[in-house]
Amino acid sequence: MINITRKSTPPIKVYCLPHEREEIKVLAAASGKTVSSYLLAVGLGYRTKSILDNRRIEELVKINGDLGRLGGLLKLWLTNDERTAKFGESTIRAVLSKITDTQESMHEVIRKVVLPKS
Numbered sequence: 001m002i003n004i005t006r007k008s009t010p011p012i013k014v015y016c017l018p019h020e021r022e023e024i025k026v027l028a029a030a031s032g033k034t035v036s037s038y039l040l041a042v043g044l045g046y047r048t049k050s051i052l053d054n055r056r057i058e059e060l061v062k063i064n065g066d067l068g069r070l071g072g073l074l075k076l077w078l079t080n081d082e083r084t085a086k087f088g089e090s091t092i093r094a095v096l097s098k099i100t101d102t103q104e105s106m107h108e109v110i111r112k113v114v115l116p117k118s
Contacts, residue, residue, distance in 0.1 A: 063105055
């Protein structure tokens with residue numbers, strides 16, 4: 001019995017314009033595939049999943065962790081813990097500002113996930 005592999009069979013040529021080739025390369029990279037495996041999957045009718053959404057979700061997890069740490073620090077200050085007695089109102093306001101900035105970063109990443117072409 002002969003073992004047939006993809007590399008032992010002739011390739012299929014696809015003629016395309018340079019901008020089309022670049023778009024295919026971008027789409028293949030976004031799905032985490034080589035151009036060849038991307039075109040094979042699409043040609044056989046498979047749906048490709050973007051790995052970019054996974055990267056954005058990782059960004060959101062990191063931002064959420066930052067928010068949690070900042071919130072914990074703020075909570076510590078608000079409980080009048082003796083370890084935070086040396087920090088004044090300006091420091092607390094700076095942390096609140098940082099929390100607001102971090103929330104805005106999180107909303108921007110969410111917008112990119114929900115409206116990726118915008």
